[in-house]
Amino acid sequence: MRVISRKNDRGVEVYDTDLELVRTFAVPPRSTFREPGSEGHAVPASRDRLFYATDTAVLKVDPEGREEWRFELGARGPKCGVSYTDVALSADDAVLWVYAPNAMADRGRDDEWIALDAATGELRARYELPTAGHGGDHVALRDGRMLLEVGEGQDGIQIYLAGPDTAPHDYGWGDRSLHGVSPDETRFVTVGHDSDDLIVHAFPGGEPLFTVTLPDFGFPDDEDDIFLEWSPGFLDDDTVIAVVFGVDEEEDTDWWRHFRVDAHTGEVLGELEITTIDQYDLDVLGDGTYVITDTDGTLRRM
Template identity: 45%
Template sequence: MSRIFSRFLDGAVCAFEPVADGPLEPVAIFHAGVEEVCAHSVAPDLKRAVYATRHAVVCVGRDAGEQWRYELRPRSGERYGHRPACAFSLDGAEVWVYRPDAMAGRGPTDRWVVLDAGSGEVRGEAALETAGHGGEHFRHISGTCVLLDVGEGQDGTVIYRGALTGEGLELHRYPWGDRCLIDFAPDGARFMTVNHDQGDVAFHDFPGGGVLLRLPLDAFGHDADDASVEWSGGYLEADTVIVTVGGETEDGEDWHRHYRVDPSDGNVLGPFDAGSQHAYDVEPLGDGSWLVSDGAGRPVRTRARR
């Protein structure tokens, strides 16, 4: 499985590979030519990157040359409330694109499109039953499917599973509209969600989605009047997940705490000091290490001491 990930820094899509501890240096840099992007991804062979703006998905090479462009037509006249998403498949052969067409004024619902990574040609697409503001792709370790979490604001969150077949994009919608996808287990056999109202965390089997375990907020010693489960965290290792709880002090200051949890039985193993700047500044990597950001937004890898 490719461990390449990207950050958008100083007008460029920067590729990183977490092979060392401490501050990470880019292994490839792709200049985008724009100051802001909605999403970005790098191919596992480091030969190309894609980024999404509100109007297009663009593929660029390491020489900053544009290789292809997929226009989100018709061009939207809405300035806010719609953020497209893009991600390479695990093998780098396709680019998955979430189109928030409803909020962009392009149609009654959103669309999910799969492009050929080499040419930008459409290989499959499907209409969704959502009117989302944005989405996030989660690639399964098998490489055979991708999950998409579509955020519909106060209306909740919808999770889809998609697979590219000879017939096009095969679509499955999970039977909830109130759970936010957080992370896959390292072996891909489970996944973690947080309730949209931030009242609990749950663990599901894959691909079915059956709930194996659910932990309410009070399992962490917090009350719903002053705290909530954040849409953050994930699998630190196969047998340990990080769950984030946050809130606001009487003085209006944000606070957050991370907790280690055994996902097999729900045992809260204790607090976890990730060294994070805020509730969403932690990305467990599944191998006992995790990422946070330095003051400039650059990734720093840390490993728990044994």
């Protein structure tokens, strides 16, 4: 099971499988649009090292914060926009993948997807991407390959698949958000950029297997204030969790509900009766369990 960690004002907290705190790595404050700081991070299964990005570099540090290696990305330019570097480890922790939003960071070169030797920081591969992304999200695969979603704001979303020795495959949709791969790695799930449908695709080809829309959950498809949230995922091989989000205009409040969907047929199986602090606060682990946050900030595995 992947390592559970989270970044907060104390640094990056790392937990064991029982959600007991193992250690906290001190990192710079979060990067914002106006202030530089720390961005994406990754923790290996050993839980004794931290990889993280800043606005100018990617670093590996030990539990005391001592730097083991640094890979320079370059300074942001004067026309820098919203740009957030993401990092992720391969399934075997051997390769650190880096999405560098160079165009939005005004570094004078194209966006890059970079593979580094996790032990040494040595460059393994460097791929240019035809994107102008604000940020990226990775999904690691057992064979060492990686999926990457690049968010380009109102211009859409791009999804790529690559390995350290294989150039990126562009799925070419431009309007679908990636939300995880089934534990058996035969399917993956996306949500439309306009949040009106959820599709489960065959992996790796991307062929649509089925589509689920708001009426399948019992909601009209012509309501401007109800939509499928960008936060589904595979609870296990047989079940996708989907989130429907809406706005109660009379009460001026948001609401969200979690639903179970058959991952083979698309049948909506019913509501997952849980309460979360927001529509994104449910992290499925692929083994039938998930993590949510209590109102006091405590992580709970259910």
